[in-house]
Amino acid sequence: MKSERKSLPMVALRGMTIMPEMVVHFDISRERSIAAVQEAMLEDQKIFLATQREQETDDPNQREVYEVGTVASVKQIIKLPKKLLRVLVAGETRGILQNIEYDTPYLRAEVELVDESDFQPPEDSNRQAAMVRSLKDIFVDYAAKNGKMSKEGVGRILEIQDLKELVDEISANIPLYYIDLQEILNQIEFGKRYEMLAFKMVNEVQIMDIKDDIRSK
Numbered sequence: 001m002k003s004e005r006k007s008l009p010m011v012a013l014r015g016m017t018i019m020p021e022m023v024v025h026f027d028i029s030r031e032r033s034i035a036a037v038q039e040a041m042l043e044d045q046k047i048f049l050a051t052q053r054e055q056e057t058d059d060p061n062q063r064e065v066y067e068v069g070t071v072a073s074v075k076q077i078i079k080l081p082k083k084l085l086r087v088l089v090a091g092e093t094r095g096i097l098q099n100i101e102y103d104t105p106y107l108r109a110e111v112e113l114v115d116e117s118d119f120q121p122p123e124d125s126n127r128q129a130a131m132v133r134s135l136k137d138i139f140v141d142y143a144a145k146n147g148k149m150s151k152e153g154v155g156r157i158l159e160i161q162d163l164k165e166l167v168d169e170i171s172a173n174i175p176l177y178y179i180d181l182q183e184i185l186n187q188i189e190f191g192k193r194y195e196m197l198a199f200k201m202v203n204e205v206q207i208m209d210i211k212d213d214i215r216s217k
Helices: 031-042 125-146 151-158 163-173 178-185 190-216
Strands: 002-013 023-028 046-051 068-080 084-102 107-115
Touching (some): 002 068, 023 031, 031 046, 125 190
C-alpha cells in the first residue's frame, strides 16, 4: 500500500462522515469552511473532509476531529439564503490527517493519501468468493430490514463480484449513523474494514429485530 502527502483545504464536518465512493451534498455556514471550499475550487477541486468528534464544537482544532477522513472532489457549490453554501462532493480516497498547517482564513491540512490501488485480495479464490457471498447475504438482510435503500441500488451492489469494490460500495451507500461510518473509515487495513462493515450491519439488524419484537408485544 503506497501513500503520499499533500496540502489540502479542509472542512470539519458536523454530524456526518463522508466515505470514499460516496457522492453527497452538505450545507456549510462557517466562514472558514466556506473559504476552504472556495479555495479548493481555485486549486484542483480537492478537499479534505474530516468529522468532528463533538458536533457542538465551533472551531475544532486537530485533536477535535477524527484523524482519518476522506479526500474528495468538489463537484458543485450553490449559494443559499442566510449565508449558507450547499456543496456537492464525490469521495475519492482515505486521508490521514498529519498536521493542520494553519486555521485562518480557512483550515489547511497536511494529509497522507492512502493509495489502495495495489490492494491484493485473498490468494485463495474460494475464500474470496465465500467472503463476497457472506457480505452480500448480510447486506441483503440489512437492506430488507432498514427499508431506506432503493431496490435498484441494492440490485446494483449485488451485481458486484470484486471483493474490495463490494466493501467500498456498501460502505458508501448504507444509511448508517455517522459514528458507525467513521469506525469503518478508520480501518486502513482491508481485512479489518471488511470485518467492521459486516459487524455494523449485523448489529443494526439485531437492533431492528429487537425493536420489532417490542412493537409486536
